[in-house]
Amino acid sequence: MHIQRILATTAALACLAPLSACKGGTDAAPPAAPASAAPEGPLAEAQRYVRQYGSCEDLSAAPDDPRLPADDLTKAGQWSVTERGICSDKPERGEIVLSVPSDMKEFQTRYKQYVMDKIAGGDGAYGLNSRVLVGKGFVAAPTRTKTALALVRSELRVLTCNPTAPVPKGYKREKALVEGCVLSDFVGSTDGSGSPNLETPQDPAAGGAGEKPGQPAHGSLGLPRAGSIAELKKLVGSSVDCTHFSTDPATVAIESIDYAPVVTGDPLGWGVTGRGLCGEPAGAQRAHDLNWLDTVGDMKKMQTRAKATQQADLKDDGKLRRTASLLLVGENIAVETNDPDVRFGLYQQQFLYLNCVPGFSAPAGYRLEKSQVEGCVLTNYEPDHPVR
Template identity: 25%
Template structure:
């Protein structure tokens, strides 16, 4: 059964996205598809991070928020299997964000500073032999989006990445889950949206997109099949 916090955040988010195209200054018709209007400084008007480092953009402020890794694990468990949680460096070194040449502890400290990450935790999905879910408590969402944008662009330039939306964000957390498409879609009901910073990324017309804090990044309710 989903938490009241997740349901409230999801309901508020759906209401916000459903009326976004009617807001004054929200952009031209079609801004809810791949044509994303830029706000001030290229992001949402008023976007940025709050005093505690969490997102304060118009859309981000409506997303779910967690108190720490324990609550993040409980939240994710409402969408997919999340067992055997661990915060150990050897378990929470993630190849898609950490430098492969450095030791676990040193690499984590460096990445955390660059990406605005406060805490990390991982947990197992249905297939424990597969990659564990990557769960991050974020202290600075603008910094996280900036670092992710640079990493996604570099991977694409090297022919190693793709344009799929893989990270889901809340006000102060980011999650990449290794699960089924239906589980990923279930993440949206927890008060999260997908983050995508791929250049020229266009979500399908039936989906909804809004500018993220960082110019060139969007938040979308589209989950790639």
């Protein structure tokens, strides 16, 4: 009887194994419902890679997984993504979305367009703190900053397509597969929990006490330059329509009811050494698309005169006239324009706007540098027209 009880117990235990191991046995309990199988193939390979640098547990490819973020960028079948899954980063209480694109250039192209559409819709800061990390054959999108910091220790790189996003010195900066985007190991953040920025900017108005991304403690993060008006015209060709162009002094001096230049009177008194006009000054129709190009021999003189003009315009109601051009400067060049679309293109080319509005400040993520005249700053942030 003792032996029979041992055999019966052994048989019962054996029936806890897969069903194929238990044939017959009327007293055996029915097997538990099988758990959903974890993804295999490229998704599993991506998980294995990520787990070398952080936590990536409970991988699932279910499209309705409740862990998927509400603002998830893409789904399988979009942006050339053939497989997509999500795993949990338990130590950081976050998640990591894993995507496997069949064409990485197509994925990056679609991501750039997504960013530009967001910016065009009014969210000028979208993508500054990107969490899209590109690897070899897969993309990881962690929801936590600390997770992104852990993952960039690998060969994963942050894909950034917002044209104002900085990559400070000391960090890797690589070309993306799409023009206008970069890959780096710099993890941006709005709360300071991301990668340390040794070029942490200082708000000029705060005497070095306030920190703003984009303003170095000394010098500049870089401004464009040109050796001549012809070179400047070529430089800004992608932003300024110079189909109709003139350097004739009488033509360049033209103003219209819709377009008011910054530089007036004798250009030499502004430190200007060369000057040209892009656009149609007048004719059968009203003047349109007027933008002025300047080469500058004395940038401090130009900025001093521009400050006085700007502050005189602000006296009435604290606002600049809509027809007034803004002065965007480089190292030894400048463009005067009242067209926000033109300025957007110039900001991408690292031109900065001379802003002399008292009390002005720029949100994190925008450039803010010292100008050559007290009481003004150089910036790519316009409250009425955030960089798109």
